[in-house]
Amino acid sequence: MKNETFDIIELRPATKHYYGESVEVAEILLEDGLLVKASTIDIPLGHSRYGGPIADLPKDFPYPDDLRFAGQLDLKQIAPHDK
Secondary structure: OOOOOOOOOOOOOOOOEEEOOOOOOOHHHHOOOOEEEHHHOOOOOOOOEEOOOOOOOOOOOOOOOOOOOOEEOOHHHHHHHOO
16 A cells, blocks of 8 residues: 655635624624624635635526535635645
């Protein structure tokens, strides 16, 4: 068996974590200001994002009711870390 070592690329939000408008969050989790409603932050079109209600979809394209958004990755942001 061949042993291989892998570097892990960890993706984190630039400054704040966000949650959907319909989610109720305990006040204690909001005290430090790092957890905010998705509608209060600006994530430019095409940038990496994870979960929740802020998938980049074409204008007038309805969000599918029966699907959950996991994330989208801007590979240009990740490429510099790929050896």
